Amino acid sequence: MNKTSSRLAPAAEACAQPAIAFDGVRLDFGGKCVVDGLSFTVAPGEFACVVGPSGCGKTTLLRLVTGLLSPTRGEVRRLGVTVDGPSRDVAIVFQDYGRALLPWRTAAGNIALALEAMGVPRLARAERVAALLDKVGLAGHGDKYPAQLSGGMQQRVQIARCLAQGPRVLLMDEPFGALDALTRQALQDEIARLVRDSGATVLFVTHDLDEAIYLGDRVFALQANPGRLAEVIDVGLPRPRDQLRTREHPEFLRLRHVLFDHVQKTH
Amino acid sequence: MSNWSLRAGSVLVTLSILLLWQLVTTTGLVQPIFLPSPSSTFANLLRGLTRGDLLALTISTMERMIHGWTLASLGGILLGALIGLSQRARYWLTPTLELLRPLPASTLLPVGIALFGLHPNMLLGIIAFGAIWPVLLPTIHGFSAIDPRLREVAKNLGIGPLAFALKFGLPNALPDVTAGMRLSLTACLIITVVGEMITAQQGLGSTIIMAARSFRSTDLYGGIVLLGAVGAANNALLGLVERALTPWRRARA
Numbered sequence A: 001m002n003k004t005s006s007r008l009a010p011a012a013e014a015c016a017q018p019a020i021a022f023d024g025v026r027l028d029f030g031g032k033c034v035v036d037g038l039s040f041t042v043a044p045g046e047f048a049c050v051v052g053p054s055g056c057g058k059t060t061l062l063r064l065v066t067g068l069l070s071p072t073r074g075e076v077r078r079l080g081v082t083v084d085g086p087s088r089d090v091a092i093v094f095q096d097y098g099r100a101l102l103p104w105r106t107a108a109g110n111i112a113l114a115l116e117a118m119g120v121p122r123l124a125r126a127e128r129v130a131a132l133l134d135k136v137g138l139a140g141h142g143d144k145y146p147a148q149l150s151g152g153m154q155q156r157v158q159i160a161r162c163l164a165q166g167p168r169v170l171l172m173d174e175p176f177g178a179l180d181a182l183t184r185q186a187l188q189d190e191i192a193r194l195v196r197d198s199g200a201t202v203l204f205v206t207h208d209l210d211e212a213i214y215l216g217d218r219v220f221a222l223q224a225n226p227g228r229l230a231e232v233i234d235v236g237l238p239r240p241r242d243q244l245r246t247r248e249h250p251e252f253l254r255l256r257h258v259l260f261d262h263v264q265k266t267h
Numbered sequence B: 001m002s003n004w005s006l007r008a009g010s011v012l013v014t015l016s017i018l019l020l021w022q023l024v025t026t027t028g029l030v031q032p033i034f035l036p037s038p039s040s041t042f043a044n045l046l047r048g049l050t051r052g053d054l055l056a057l058t059i060s061t062m063e064r065m066i067h068g069w070t071l072a073s074l075g076g077i078l079l080g081a082l083i084g085l086s087q088r089a090r091y092w093l094t095p096t097l098e099l100l101r102p103l104p105a106s107t108l109l110p111v112g113i114a115l116f117g118l119h120p121n122m123l124l125g126i127i128a129f130g131a132i133w134p135v136l137l138p139t140i141h142g143f144s145a146i147d148p149r150l151r152e153v154a155k156n157l158g159i160g161p162l163a164f165a166l167k168f169g170l171p172n173a174l175p176d177v178t179a180g181m182r183l184s185l186t187a188c189l190i191i192t193v194v195g196e197m198i199t200a201q202q203g204l205g206s207t208i209i210m211a212a213r214s215f216r217s218t219d220l221y222g223g224i225v226l227l228g229a230v231g232a233a234n235n236a237l238l239g240l241v242e243r244a245l246t247p248w249r250r251a252r253a
Helices: A003-013 A058-066 A107-117 A122-135 A151-164 A181-198 A209-215 A250-266 B003-026 B038-050 B054-085 B087-100 B105-116 B120-131 B133-144 B148-156 B161-199 B204-213 B217-245
Strands: A020-029 A032-042 A047-051 A073-078 A090-093 A169-173 A201-205 A218-223 A228-234
Touching: A020 A058, A032 A058, A032 A228, A047 A058, A047 A209, A058 A073, A058 A090, A058 A169, A058 A201, A090 A151, A090 B148, A107 A122, A107 A151, A107 B161, A122 A151, A151 A181, A169 A181, A181 A209, A209 A250, A218 A250, A228 A250, B003 B038, B038 B054, B038 B217, B054 B087, B054 B120, B054 B133, B054 B161, B054 B204, B054 B217, B087 B133, B105 B120, B105 B161, B120 B133, B120 B161, B133 B161, B148 B161, B161 B204, B161 B217, B204 B217
Parallel strands: A047 A201, A047 A218, A090 A169, A169 A201
Antiparallel strands: A020 A032, A020 A073, A218 A228
16 A cells, blocks of 8 residues: 555645635525535644534535535635545545444455445455554454444444545544543544544544544634634644643643633524 | 243144144044045155155246246346336336236236246246245335435445445345345245146146145145145245345344
8 A cells, every 4th residue: 555655645735735625615505504604724634623513514514525515605625626526535434333334244344345445456455454453453353243343443443444545634523422431532542643644634523622622733613503613723732642631731721711612602 | 931942832833733633534523535634645745756746746846936036036136226226217117016016916827828828938927027026125125225324435435336236235135135035935936836726837736736626635735735845945945045145134242
C-alpha cells in the first residue's frame, strides 16, 4: 500500500487548498430551509468538531460533504473540487454501527468490503485487513460476525473499514454517542492517534461539548432554525491529549464555559 | 425440557399412531380394502421398491419435482432480484403478478394441455409456475428491504449495481429465500403428483390414482407413505443447506 505517498500528498497541497470548503451554502429540504449561509473552511489534516442543538443540521453538513445531498445554493468543495457525488477519498463513520455493518460478513469481511470496492486484488486484501484489524485493536477477532462483537468492537470495525479506504477526509457522525463512558474514552484516544497517523482531515459531529474540545483543533458551534454557524472556537490544548490532564487543564475548562454559555444562549 | 426427552416424545407419538393404525386394521374395524394394515403396507412397499418398478417411479417423480423446483427457484430469485432492486420493475410487474399469483396451478393444467399437449415440459412449466411464488415474494422483499444505512454505505464506497445486488441484496434476502425454497419444494411435490394424476405421466401420482381406481389399497397407501417420506427427507436436507448458507444467523456473542 502506498500509505506514505497518500499521507504526504495532502500535506504538499496544504497551503494551496482547504480540505473542505463551504461557500454560502443553503439547503432546502421538503420546503424547509435546513441550513443557510454556511461558510467555513477546514485545513488539510485539521480535526474539526461540530456541536449544536438537535435540528441544527449537523448530520446534513456531513451529507453535503459526502455528496449525498447537494446544496440548494452555494458550493461545497473538497480539496478544491466542487462536490458532485460520493468519492472514496471521503469515508464516513456512522453512529449506528449495528446498522452500518453487513451482518452477514465477519469483521474481516466488512473491512474487506472497502478494499473490494477499491479493486484491491484478493491476495493483497487479507494482509491489509489483518493490518487494519491490528491497528484498531481487533487482532484475533477477524472471523467473528458483528452480532458476536460488543458495541465498541463493532464501532472499531466500522472505523477500520473507513481507514481501509485510505480517506483524505474522514467524517464522523456522533460515532461514540451509543457507547458506554469507558469505551468511549478509549475510542476517543484511539481515533485521535489513528487520525494523526493517517493525516486525514476530520469533521467530527457530536453533541458532547467535552468530547468536541478534547478531540478538536477547532470547534464549530451551530445554531438551529435554520442551521447556521454561530461560533468558531480555536482549541489550543497541547497534543497528545490525556483523558485526565487535558480535561483538568485551565484552558479546557475555559473553553467548556465558553461553549456551554453559547449553547445555553442559542438553545 | 431436555432435547433428549423432546426427541423421545416425537418417536413415541409416531409409534403410537402406527400402533393405532395396526389395531384398527387387525381388529377388523376397517376393511383392509379401504385401509390395509401398516405391516402389509410396508411389506408391499419393500417388495415394490426392491422387485417392482416402484423405485423407478419414485425416481421419475422426484426428478420431475427437482427439475420443476430448480426452474421455480432460479426464476423466482432472478425475477425477484430484478423486481426488488428496480422500483420501475416493481411498478410495472406487480399488478400482473398479483393477478397470476392466486391461480391454482392445477387449474392451469387443462390450459397447458390444450396449448402444448401432454408434453413432459408442459408439466414442468406448470410445476415451476405453481412453485415460484414462495421463492419470488420473499426474494422481492429481501432485495427491496435493505437497511437505508447499508445503501448509504454502498453509495459512499461507490459500489456498482451488480456488486450491490450480490454483496448486499442476495445475502440480505438469503434467509427468506431459503425458507421460501423449502416451501416451494413442498409445493413442487404437490403439483408434480397432481400433474401426474391428471396427465397420466409415469410417476408416483399416476401409480397412486391407478391403485385407487383398481382397489389395490396396499399400493395406494404404499405410494402415500413414500410421498410422505420424500417430503420429509427434502425438508430435512434443505434445513441443513439453509444452516450452512446463513452462518451469521447462528452467530451470537
